Amino acid sequence: MREPLSRERVLAAAVALADAEGVPALTMRRLAKDLGVEAMSLYHHLPGKDALLDGLVESVVGEIVGAVDDERDDDWQVTLRRWFLTAREVMLRHPWAPALLGRGRPVPPVLYLYYEKILATLIGAGFSYRIAHRALHAFGSMPLGFVQETFGGGDDEDPDAEEAALAAMAEAMPHLAAMVAAELHAATDPTLGWCDSQVEFQFTLDLLLDGLERCRVEPM
Template sequence: MGQQTDTGRRAPLSRDRVLHAAVALADGIGIEALSMRKLAQELGVVPMALYKHVANKEQLLDGMVDVVVGGIDPPAPGADWKSAVRQRILSARRTLLGHPWAAQVIQSRTSPTPVVLAYMDSVIGMFRTGGFSVDLTHHVMHALGSRMLGFAQELFDDAPSPDPGVTAAAATEAARRYPYVTELAMAVAHDGESVVGRGCDDQFEFEFALDLLLDGFERLRRQGWTSGR
């Protein structure tokens, strides 16, 4: 029997294969560099073959979001609402940190994708079965915002780098005008890899804020809080 050709050995193209290849490619080259042509090259097909499985680039991005969010760990069985929500959100964070482009793409969607909706439904369900009213759950979801999916939208992406052209007099004047900003900025030796500011521990800051929110939600639940008060 003759040797099997590359075409014969190649797995048949499917939507699932296209989406997983796109996620892997974006992980490697970045979401900005991803294109249908590059994805087709990666899969060893002509670009038109992709359009049998995804209608356009936007549908491709929707599917990639669903692949990533679908990798979040399922809810822990038997856990109380706070532990279950915390575990689910921290799993979402670990998952999205493995795909640095994912948060940007999720924020760019005009409406939630099916898997994102299912994830949201699961988180909402944890609060509802944990004794939260519909009213309080509504406000809880607003308070969590993007943190529910494991990322925080910071006011500033980074602390500004010192400008070598700034004179000592100008720096002194800035410190006089903005004393508390200066005090806080000088309190930590910052590191450029952090989202919340150079030197801040992103994971610590994320969990710190998440735990504050969860503790606050529990206090309101116990009080029977409603937005009408």
């Protein structure tokens, strides 16, 4: 007996397809084929491509919230560091997700519960609401396991065009070109974008946490 079609089942198949082939491969027709149903039957659960993309965001955020435990260490930094790195593990499983989350998709309600936990941890550690608010701004997208990229470029770049662009850059902007050449990521360093490797993520996270600790001890 075939498993009944549901919104959860459709979204699980959509996430699997995006993981395997990327979001551009995700169409209602292709998704219906993978599920063994007619495309029109999907519209009862997700009325169009926008609803499908919103559902993908909801699924990934739900996975993060489900993966982040409710335990708080005595050290607030240890707690937040664990939560943010847990979120990154989810993002590395779904490397297409940061682009969707960064393009103005509606915020899933479950995300507010996650930020409530982060805020409660900061307030419980002695931060004022004013500093905690600034901390959330400083963290940016890091609680979700990624950072917004400063520079463009990505997996779809033409290597020859990219090499030519770097050569042109070297003459006009030698310091920027030297940094780019020096900071090419090692194959063993998981990355979600040019300015978002695991090493850079952890460096930035630790820098922010250490800076916030100084604000907690010596309130601004």
